[in-house]
Amino acid sequence: MATISTSYGQQCLEAFRDVLPPGTGGGLTADRLCAIGFCLHLAKGEELAPDGHEDRLVYIAAGSAKLAAQPLADTPSRQVLAFHFAGDMISVLRQSAREAWGDFRLVALTDCDLVVFPAERFLDIAQSDPAVLRSVLARSLQALHRSRSRMMQMGHKTAQQRIADFLVSMAERLAGCTSGACAFALPMSRRDIGDSLGLTIETVSRQLTELREAGLVETEGRSKVCLSDVDALARLAGLKNSQSGATPKTS
Amino acid sequence: MATISTSYGQQCLEAFRDVLPPGTGGGLTADRLCAIGFCLHLAKGEELAPDGHEDRLVYIAAGSAKLAAQPLADTPSRQVLAFHFAGDMISVLRQSAREAWGDFRLVALTDCDLVVFPAERFLDIAQSDPAVLRSVLARSLQALHRSRSRMMQMGHKTAQQRIADFLVSMAERLAGCTSGACAFALPMSRRDIGDSLGLTIETVSRQLTELREAGLVETEGRSKVCLSDVDALARLAGLKNSQSGATPKTS
DNA sequence: CGCAGTCTTGAGACAGATCAACTCACGTGG
DNA sequence: CCACGTGAGTTGATCTGTCTCAAGACTGCG
Numbered sequence: 001m002a003t004i005s006t007s008y009g010q011q012c013l014e015a016f017r018d019v020l021p022p023g024t025g026g027g028l029t030a031d032r033l034c035a036i037g038f039c040l041h042l043a044k045g046e047e048l049a050p051d052g053h054e055d056r057l058v059y060i061a062a063g064s065a066k067l068a069a070q071p072l073a074d075t076p077s078r079q080v081l082a083f084h085f086a087g088d089m090i091s092v093l094r095q096s097a098r099e100a101w102g103d104f105r106l107v108a109l110t111d112c113d114l115v116v117f118p119a120e121r122f123l124d125i126a127q128s129d130p131a132v133l134r135s136v137l138a139r140s141l142q143a144l145h146r147s148r149s150r151m152m153q154m155g156h157k158t159a160q161q162r163i164a165d166f167l168v169s170m171a172e173r174l175a176g177c178t179s180g181a182c183a184f185a186l187p188m189s190r191r192d193i194g195d196s197l198g199l200t201i202e203t204v205s206r207q208l209t210e211l212r213e214a215g216l217v218e219t220e221g222r223s224k225v226c227l228s229d230v231d232a233l234a235r236l237a238g239l240k241n242s243q244s245g246a247t248p249k250t251s
Numbered sequence: 252m253a254t255i256s257t258s259y260g261q262q263c264l265e266a267f268r269d270v271l272p273p274g275t276g277g278g279l280t281a282d283r284l285c286a287i288g289f290c291l292h293l294a295k296g297e298e299l300a301p302d303g304h305e306d307r308l309v310y311i312a313a314g315s316a317k318l319a320a321q322p323l324a325d326t327p328s329r330q331v332l333a334f335h336f337a338g339d340m341i342s343v344l345r346q347s348a349r350e351a352w353g354d355f356r357l358v359a360l361t362d363c364d365l366v367v368f369p370a371e372r373f374l375d376i377a378q379s380d381p382a383v384l385r386s387v388l389a390r391s392l393q394a395l396h397r398s399r400s401r402m403m404q405m406g407h408k409t410a411q412q413r414i415a416d417f418l419v420s421m422a423e424r425l426a427g428c429t430s431g432a433c434a435f436a437l438p439m440s441r442r443d444i445g446d447s448l449g450l451t452i453e454t455v456s457r458q459l460t461e462l463r464e465a466g467l468v469e470t471e472g473r474s475k476v477c478l479s480d481v482d483a484l485a486r487l488a489g490l491k492n493s494q495s496g497a498t499p500k501t502s
Numbered sequence: 503c504g505c506a507g508t509c510t511t512g513a514g515a516c517a518g519a520t521c522a523a524c525t526c527a528c529g530t531g532g
Numbered sequence: 533c534c535a536c537g538t539g540a541g542t543t544g545a546t547c548t549g550t551c552t553c554a555a556g557a558c559t560g561c562g
Binding site: 134152 | 320330332333342344374378379381382384385387388391392394395396398399401402403405406407447448449
Binding site: 158159199200202203206221222 | 549550551552558559560
């Protein structure tokens with residue numbers, strides 16, 4: 001029996017049910033899906049054991065993690081594909097025919113509660129409930145769209161724009177803040193930030209300093225940040241057109 | 252009646268059927284899908300009329316096209332998200348709440364035969380045949396994976412690596428060639444190449460020159476290219492580890 | 503309290519962007 | 533069929549932004 005029948009496991013599964021389209025197959029499909037879900041706790045720094053022969057779908061019930069590519073032995077460059085937080089449903093593809101970048105691994109940035117599903121079986125069950133399958137598809141298409149938009153930006157954005165973009169994105173995902181001011185703690189290191197944006201650790205630091213001097217960001221300790229004006233950052237990142245009447249940019 | 256009942260239209264739809272999972276719902280689901288498909292011909296340079304209120308799935312029966320982001324009025328930087336060729340099935344999201352990069356448009360690089368489906372209705376029908384829906388999902392997940400791998404690379408690859416990567420990718424998609432030597436014609440301009448790789452037109456040109464001087468590439472006229480060693484290019488691009496016994500890299 | 507590792511800051515090197523000519527391919531019209 | 537013009541592509545010089553290498557400062561841990 002894969003499922004851990006503790007109140008802890010139940011709690012994770014409960015959280016998972018929330019992402020399924022409400023109503024539809026009733027709780028029935030959800031029940032069947034939960035039955036194949038494997039609850040797992042990762043301590044900070046631990047990683048989800050790679051699985052060579054099966055794709056997996058992972059639901060993050062709590063905590064934060066990074067999806068990282070383990071570089072090939074001789075390659076020094078690390079890479080972070082994406083950060084994921086509580087509530088995210090992500091697909092971790094099996095470490096297929098060792099591609100250009102080696103393995104993809106899910107690493108816990110903070111303590112994490114996960115629900116792991118074998119992708120095949122998950123889809124087999126979801127298949128019986130088209131609404132669920134379609135919901136998963138919709139999520140994927142959106143993820144694809146986001147990934148493409150992001151890729152597009154990576155192509156020609158300056159370091160400052162990337163950092164600003166990153167901060168705006170984190171404000172939204174970590175603090176649910178899309179405008180105004182907000183404060184939160186970044187669960188990832190400067191290195192992780194750099195690796196996810198294609199920048200060096202030094203450049204990340206320098207740009208944060210510049211933003212601090214510009215009065216847009218304040219930092220406290222290693223991880224806490226305070227954004228005084230998310231909109232201004234978004235504008236800096238090139239996410240919004242600077243047509244918001246206020247703050248005529250002089251830069 | 253949206254479908255064009257000419258031998259031309261029929262031909263496009265025939266091609267489309269090939270992408271559906273064979274067997275499954277018999278030709279029945281395929282029939283229903285074809286019924287809502289709209290056949291369309293785009294001349295070189297024309298673009299698929301943007302549609303503000305509906306996502307669409309587009310099958311390319313013949314020709315080649317680029318998925319491009321029309322920049323906001325004052326932004327000079329163009330962007331190309333991806334190139335697509337005959338046989339590709341792509342999703343063109345509606346020009347939603349004008350995002351960071353303006354509209355996404357499908358523009359014909361050469362004369363194109365397309366089959367356009369309203370995404371909603373397509374999925375409604377596919378929903379009745381879970382195998383089809385799942386097939387579409389599988390395609391999306393793969394596309395997502397490719398997009399992420401690509402994004403990852405964009406982060407820290409040199410201009411030469413990007414060009415090499417691009418050429419290898421085109422060799423595979425346009426000439427079905429993954430190794431050895433091959434020749435083909437690039438349907439897109441240098442500007443499009445640059446816009447898709449986040450490089451300037453000048454840099455693209457320079458890198459092609461370098462590769463030519465290195466004996467890896469030959470060019471003829473504006474579009475024809477001849478790759479003498481796809482594997483070497485792939486190695487240059489960092490796609491394969493340079494452990495292929497031969498050519499110990501001195502760089 | 504002291505150590506180790508993370509983060510910050512600085513100086514120099516290099517890749518790619520930018521600006522500016524120039525050349526050439528390709529389509530057009532004579 | 534060939535001359536011509538236009539726009540695409542190439543090449544060169546310079547300049548900016550980011551990486552690299554190298555100290556130094558701070559945080560957070562034992």
